[in-house]
Amino acid sequence: MKLMVLEYEFDILSLNMLFQSASMWKSRKTSPPYRVILRNDNFNRREYVVQVLMKEADAVNIMQEAHYNGLSVVIICSQADAEEHCMQLRDNGLLSSIEPATGGC
Numbered sequence: 429m430k431l432m433v434l435e436y437e438f439d440i441l442s443l444n445m446l447f448q449s450a451s452m453w454k455s456r457k458t459s460p461p462y463r464v465i466l467r468n469d470n471f472n473r474r475e476y477v478v479q480v481l482m483k484e485a486d487a488v489n490i491m492q493e494a495h496y497n498g499l500s501v502v503i504i505c506s507q508a509d510a511e512e513h514c515m516q517l518r519d520n521g522l523l524s525s526i527e528p529a530t531g532g533c
Contacts, residue, residue: 460528462510464502466494467523480520504529 466477474491481487484502493500502524503513510526517524 459506461504462507462526463504463529464510464513464517465525465527466490466500466502466517467525468494468498469523472521477522480517480522 466481474495477491477494478487481490481502484490490500490502502517503510505513507526514524514526
């Protein structure tokens with residue numbers, strides 16, 4: 429079946445796929461962001477913390493902020509990604525948690 433809209437011809441299957449992809453994009457866009465928090469501890473050396481954080485661009489700054497202020501935001505991302513980052517930090521012996529963030533991803 430074909431549909432004419434503003435002089436453009438669409439088939440119903442194409443329109444259905446378009447609306448599904450638009451709704452999936454919208455749901456991803458509106459998911460609330462989460463912060464991955466690194467907490468200072470008294471047993472991991474600073475060099476080791478930086479080594480674990482090396483895939484983050486500001487690894488040294490994140491480590492220093494956690495060391496001097498007690499905690500630091502590692503990354504702000506979707507909840508699923510935040511949980512994955514948090515588990516990777518914990519698997520390497522670092523204290524970390526996630527919490528809802530205000531603002532965008």
